[in-house]
Amino acid sequence: MKLLFLGTSAGRPTAHRNVTSIALVFPEDQNRFWLFDAGEGTQHQLLRSKLKLGKLNRIFITHMHGDHVYGLPGILSSRTYYEGAGKLELYGPPGLRAYVESVLRYSEAHLNYELDIHEFEGDGQAFDDGRFRIETGELAHRVRSFGYRIEEHPRSGRLDLAYLASRGAAPGPLYGKLKRGEDIVLPDGSVIRAADAVGPSAKGRIVTILGDTVKCERAARLAKDADLLVHEATFGIGLEEKAALYGHSTFLQAAEIAASAGAKRLVVSHISARYADEDVEALIGHAGAVFPNIEAAYDFKEVCI
Known part of the structure; x- marks a missing residue:
């Protein structure tokens, strides 16, 4: 199981970073992957990867800002061309259904598969398929923004x-x-x-993927004991007031959340276009004093879980 970062820029794309989207890729025998957010150009990023839209069966949207949803209509439409793609489950905050239905209606797009849209109003369980349970929690941003905690059920032990x-x-x-x-x-x-x-069962893995947010208690709760936390880091150290004004976090604040939550690994994403690669490396170095196991995402970075 791994994460593939398809877009890691904040707000707008750059020459080297597309806007937000993350794929959770399952082992080949499961023949599926999930998407978390779908900023503009996400399907183009998918074309540059080994992932096929026909294997996508769930999409989770954190919030309705354009850099997280403008790629969704294209993905939904293009998926029609993959024979046997099957049902697609779409999860997200209030407004998601109206957005999708309006785009499909006015563009006269016709899907040849079943699309099931789930909106949630607050904290709770998004679903449980027997292998994974997903919990949602509302964060603190300029619009309603959510985080997802993906908990794997305990895995059966190895055969002797x-x-x-x-x-x-x-x-x-x-x-x-x-x-x-x-x-x-x-x-x-x-x-x-x-x-x-059969040997003893193995503890299930926990992955937390957060939408845009200021530093808040709920982010730490969703990330408690996570094997992997993905947290936004739009701004650098010293720009805490600016981050709060726009509903975002700094590299250092993301590290503080990871440390307080007891997470094992932190990957920061949603990085402002103002920062060149060498700036990002310096910011990671500073934040590493608070949480050493921190790294920055970049487009097409793969993280094994």
Whole structure:
């Protein structure tokens, strides 16, 4: 499982950074990915990656500012050309449904797949598919902005293949039963207990992706004990007042949130166009004094989880 940053600029695109979008990519056997935000040009960024729109089955929007949603109509329309793409679930704040339905109506776009739009009013659970649970929390920005906490359910332990071979259990459907915690009976009548053949379950991973926000308690709550936190860092150190005025955070404030939340790793994104690469490196260095495991996102950066 990994994150692919498709856009990392704040407000407007630059020659080197597109506006916000992040893909959560699952292992190939799951054959799917999710998008978090879809700023203008996101589908062009997807074309430069290995991801295919037909494998996209969920989109999560943090807030309705253009640098987070202007790419959405193009993605929805282009997905029609991928045969067998199937149902698409779209999640986001109030206003998302009206925005999408208006664009589709006035552009006379026709989707050949089912689009299910979910709007939420505040904190709570967005969904739980049995493998992942997503919690939303409202942040502090100029418009209603949300963060997403993606919690993976505990994963079943590894099969003890050497033990199974010693018991004469051949690979096949019985292995699946053991992974589900069910005891099995071999052709000779002997029983293999799942507790003996499967190792301890692994703790699920936690990924927190926040929309635009000033430094706030809810951001820390959503990021509590996260394996990976993605936090905006629009402004540099010394511009705290400007950041607050526009509803944003600094590099240092993002580091403070990660530290207070007990997150393991922090990637900052949504970086102002005023900062060149060497400026970003310097800001990361300063913020690293507060939270050492911090790094800056850039377009097409991959982060394994």
